Amino acid sequence: MTTAETAQTTQVYRIYIKATPEAIWDAITKPEWTERYGYAAKVEYDLRPGGAYRALPGAEMAAVEGVPDVVVDGEVIEADPPRKLVQTWRMLMDPELEAEGFTRLTHEIEPIEGGSTKLTIIHELEGAPRLANLVSGGLEGTGAGGGWAWVLSDLKSVLETGKPLAG
Amino acid sequence: MTDDDRVFKALADPTRRFLLDRLFQRDGRTLTELESELEMTRFGVMKHLRVLEDAGLVVTSRSGREKLHFLNPVPIRLIHDRWIDKYTERQISALTNLKNELEDKP
Numbered sequence: 316m317t318t319a320e321t322a323q324t325t326q327v328y329r330i331y332i333k334a335t336p337e338a339i340w341d342a343i344t345k346p347e348w349t350e351r352y353g354y355a356a357k358v359e360y361d362l363r364p365g366g367a368y369r370a371l372p373g374a375e376m377a378a379v380e381g382v383p384d385v386v387v388d389g390e391v392i393e394a395d396p397p398r399k400l401v402q403t404w405r406m407l408m409d410p411e412l413e414a415e416g417f418t419r420l421t422h423e424i425e426p427i428e429g430g431s432t433k434l435t436i437i438h439e440l441e442g443a444p445r446l447a448n449l450v451s452g453g454l455e456g457t458g459a460g461g462g463w464a465w466v467l468s469d470l471k472s473v474l475e476t477g478k479p480l481a482g
Numbered sequence: 483m484t485d486d487d488r489v490f491k492a493l494a495d496p497t498r499r500f501l502l503d504r505l506f507q508r509d510g511r512t513l514t515e516l517e518s519e520l521e522m523t524r525f526g527v528m529k530h531l532r533v534l535e536d537a538g539l540v541v542t543s544r545s546g547r548e549k550l551h552f553l554n555p556v557p558i559r560l561i562h563d564r565w566i567d568k569y570t571e572r573q574i575s576a577l578t579n580l581k582n583e584l585e586d587k588p
Contacts, residue, residue, distance in 0.1 A: 323508050327541045327552035330560075331485075377535070385575070452555075466561035480563050 318471060324443075326451060328436040330467040334474040336424045336432050340397030343422055346371075352473045353466035356386055362394040366403050373444035383407050389417060398424050404438075406446050434470075436463055485538070486565070489557045492537035498530050502539060504551035512548050535551070 332339060342348040355373035360366065370387035371377075386407055391403040403417040404447035419439040426432050437472035440447040448454060460466075472480045483491070492498055501516060517527045531551060534540040538557045543550050 323510055325510055325552070327509075327543065327554060328556050329538060329541050330556045331538070437543075461527050461559070465554045465563075468559045468563045472563075477502055 316441060324447065325437065326436075326438045326440060326447065326463070328438075328463045328467055329435050330471055331427070331431050332434060332471050332474050333431050336397040336426050338474060339424050339432055339434055339470075340400075343400065345447050346397075348473075352469040354386075354460055357415050359392075360391065362391060362396065362400075364391060364393060366394070367393040368404070368453045389420070392419075406449070409468065412445055412449070418443050418446060434467070436467070485557065486561055488537040489561060492533050492539055495533075498534055501527075501530060501534065502553055503506070505540070505551060509552050510543075510550040513549060516551065544578065 316367070326418055334342075342352075344358065344360045344362065346359065349356055349358045349370075350373045351401060354370075355375060356370040356450075357373060359369045359371065361368070368387075368389040368391055369385050371384065372379075372382050373385050376382055376386070388405055388407060389403040391402045392401060400422040404420040405417045406412040406415075418441070421435075421437040421439075423435040423437070424432060440450070449459060450462040452460075453463055454463045457463070461468075469480050472478060493502075497520065500520070504516060504519060505511060512523065513527065513531065516531070517524050520527055531540060535542065539554055541552045541554045543552065
């Protein structure tokens with residue numbers, strides 16, 4: 316696999332949020348935060364190398380027929396609070412997505428001048444074209460949510476205003 | 483200049499929109515690759531990429547000796563969610579309803 320081929324299957328998302336790195340770290344790793352924005356799943360993290368990661372559906376998602384008890388699973392590769400979290404990430408919402416296997420997800424958190432923090436998501440999606448389409452928001456019109464850009468936009472809203480985006 | 487101003491300014495140029503379209507089609511490209519699709523000097527393409535980077539629409543990452551350019555759709559999403567949505571939501575849902583209604587008919 317050459318560099319160019321790997322790059323094509325990697326997606327990068329960056330947002331600036333008026334919040335501390337610690338607040339952003341908590342918003343990514345604690346269920347009481349993750350159920351307030353984006354897909355509103357409740358995460359479970361064992362924040363050490365080899366530790367388990369699971370995302371359980373929030374109340375709204377759990378009410379939909381056919382939604383599994385665990386919607387995403389994976390394993391922590393590196394946890395350096397509140398700066399860097401690297402993990403594997405596999406979507407379990409349907410058998411085809413599950414069959415694409417584990418992808419690699421990195422959150423980088425970096426404070427910048429003026430009290431804001433830069434959050435970058437790097438999702439390495441080699442061999443997972445369906446998931447790549449989903450997380451890029453390609454299925455938003457079908458009710459599958461707007462992927463990482465939508466999740467980050469909502470996260471910014473929750474951290475800066477205390478409220479998610481309308482709708 | 484606000485963040486939104488930088489995004490609108492960056493988008494208000496056909497060359498920069500072309501560069502974003504190339505990255506949308508295939509992400510993680512080098513300057514050399516992007517330059518080869520434009521009738522423009524390397525320096526000119528670099529200037530346009532700099533404007534896109536300042537607006538947050540392009541994020542770069544080093545991979546060995548190469549600098550790769552990635553499309554970051556988040557600034558456009560933010561403008562959509564906080565600003566454009568306000569004006570378009572009603573019309574779009576009306577059109578979506580109409581489309582559903584028409585397509586449901588045998």
